[in-house]
Amino acid sequence: MNKQPEITEQTKRNIIDAFWKILKKKRLDKITVKEIADVAGYNRSTFYAYFTSVSDILEQEENILLHYIHDNASKILFPHLIKGLRPKASDLYFFTKSEHLKILLSENGDPKFKGKLKKTIVPIAFNAFNLPKDNIHAEYLCEFCFSAVISTIIHWYDNQEIEIDELFDILWTMVTKGVLFEYKKLI
Incomplete structure (x- = not known):
């Protein structure tokens, strides 16, 4: 994950942006990791490389x-x-x-x-x-x-x-x- 810090940071930013985009429209307790990963354009394992939940x-x-x-x-x-x-x-x-x-x-x-x-x-x-x-x-x-x-x-x-x-x-x-x-x- 640390081999390409610019890409790593951009990936994390994309996941965070996807989270905010979903939270804007959907209740927090209804949001899933899969949904965040899908909106960000990654798989769930990529999400878990940055966040636990x-x-x-x-x-x-x-x-x-x-x-x-x-x-x-x-x-x-x-x-x-x-x-x-x-x-x-x-x-x-x-x-x-x-x-x-x-x-x-x-x-x-x-x-x-x-x-x-x-x-x-x-x-x-x-x-x-x-x-x-x-x-x-x-x-x-x-x-x-x-x-x-x-x-x-x-x-x-x-x-x-x-x-x-x-x-x-x-x-x-x-x-x-x-x-x-x-x-x-x-x-």
Whole structure:
């Protein structure tokens, strides 16, 4: 597998692309290795050279995405929020990774992904705002904010009736005029 790294990487990419293509149209629990291999143009043994199961490809892809989201939220989103600056919507993870997030958060996607996303983002919020870890009010504020923002983004993914910048204006106002006031009272 390592003799031709470019071909190896392209084969893996083709399998991953086939997975996303199928997941876009079909529920996760109905996807088979054979189906992914067929769509990618390979046999099942080629699939197994890269992944152990459908769950494995999902987990690897989610981990890559969650790592990106962690970096993006840590380096762009929350530093801007702390300073009261508005980042560009096009720089934020929910836009830059919208294709995969939209699929994972859809009815066909991973029902556990929203929880994984929350476990990635909420600790960053606690650290960014220096919120006490054992404060029940802080937990409820973070829960409210995460749920409101993610539900709004999912609604946008499903409908896309407005442009990304308009959506971000709504989210920005909701977060900075509503939730941030409560965060600052806890500090």
